Amino acid sequence: MSISVAALIRPAKGAMVLSAVLTALGAIVTLVPFVALHNMAAIWLDGQVRTGWTGKPWVWAVIAVLSLFVGQLLYLFGLGVTHEAEAKLRHRLRGNVVQALGSLPLGRVSQVPHGAIRKMVCDDTAAIHTLVAHVPGDVTNAVVSMVVGLGYLVWVDWRLALALFGTWAVAIMIIVSTTMRGYSDITKRFGHAQTALAAATVEMLEGIKEIKNFQATDATRTRFNAARQQFSAISFDWVRRSGRAISLLGSLLRPATVFVTVALLAALFVAQDWSTLSATLPFFLIAPGIPEGFTVLVGLMQHIYESQLAARTTAELLSEKPMPEGSRTQEEGPNPGQVEVCEVSFSYEPDVPVVHGVSFTAEPGTVTALVGPSGGGKSTLARLIARFYDVNDGVVRISGVDVREASFSWLLSRVAIVLQDVTLSNDSVHTNIALSKPSATRAEVEAAARAACIHDRIMRLPEGYDTVLGEVGGFLSGGERQRITLARAYLQDAPILILDEATAQADPQSERAIHEALSTLASGRTVIIIAHRLATIRDADQILVIEDGHITQRGRHEDLVNQAGTYSEMWRAQELHYMA
């Protein structure tokens, strides 16, 4: 189901309509003081004799003051209505965005850069503010003020009005057609560049250490610099175009210019006897205010574009198909601890399959190793087992249950996954370990940390388990961070454990500690491990060689090492490498 921008802001529609009506009334009432002044001028300047209250200037003065007050009140009330509705809508949208992210396939969410998510949750929902809170009031006020003002001028003296509008129309057409060409396209590119810069900034902050190493030689190689340069180039172009249009329109429509234009036309009309002196007065009073409506509209135009782009990004996210959750919440499956991958095919992009009809079974309590050349599909298979994505064909069964039929919590209680990229939050060590079981006591967290061979290191941190990671003293090495995630998996106590390159970031000493932690963690569980170091998995119960999305060899180490094929080649190459 696709969600449109209109559907996104629908909850605020009632308030927007009310605001438009109130501000339209306000704009009409605000014109009354000028009508009053015109009438006063007709009595004083033209010496018109009227009977009743219409002939009393002081009555017109009172009407002028009252209507000014009521007009402002209606305008402010209209703005207040939409601001309240927008605040509620923003709160709701932020909730919806976070909820949508939670229900998308995990693999899809991890593809969205953190910066883009931050922009969506914070900036985009805030940008919708203009669309909801200001467009109904300010646009209506500007349009109605102009229309009513112009209408009144036509009513007072249609020929003078025509002369004035004609002068404006020609001048505006020339300015707009020459300066605004391609404006919509550049505004779109400006929005995209903004998103790219936000994503690259977060990426840079997260990987500042690596970026520093590379930046030492060539700063422009980083994605951040590219995004920054692109953003600057586009924003310069955008500012130049919009600046040119705004300043030219501004000069034409500023009150002094309008006053002079009216003065010249009025002098001509009075001299020719086409108009009376009092009839020219509304032109001097109302005409300089009319362009304010244009200025408001031009100023709002940019905000409206930004709002629409932001709303579209949010609408696109909310339109994405959520991953349906199965209904099994408690009941154990028929084959506890078993992983069955049956005729599974999968592609990230349509028509580019990366896993083709793969089948294997990992029996409870056994170790299955996935090995093979880079890009073969090992991580993809691991992610499919943990249901980061849904398979295109075939089925993945955990404990004999199709993963699509189980609830996420059921799956989480059966499958623990330790990924290549260690993600720890800016929180205490305790909270980071207890992520898999928030109710865990300190004793349980400590037991998990001991099993993951990281307890001693944690005790050397300034505040022990209460040290906030990432803050002063709370820095851990890659291998140590990995052991924190192992402790987390240990605490999760799932019967199935998926390890993706668990020693990728570790130094040799840390690697030993990780292997010790791993054997504690693995005992009694079904383990599926992705490993590049074949020596670490030579005791595995089955080894699957994954190449180009297929299983090309399977068996135990002793069998495979004596067969001609990728495994024996990899084994020999690694033996030579480690002997060297």
Ligand SMILES: Nc1ncnc2c1ncn2[C@@H]1O[C@H](COP(=O)(O)OP(=O)(O)OP(=O)(O)O)[C@@H](O)[C@H]1O
């Ligand atoms: N999120 C993604 N979107 C599109 N293609 C992807 C994505 N992740 C992986 N791929 C592609 O799928 C194929 C398999 O990748 P995968 O990461 O599963 O391989 P791998 O065997 O684990 O590699 P490595 O040993 O280098 O980690 C590769 O061609 C890769 O480029």
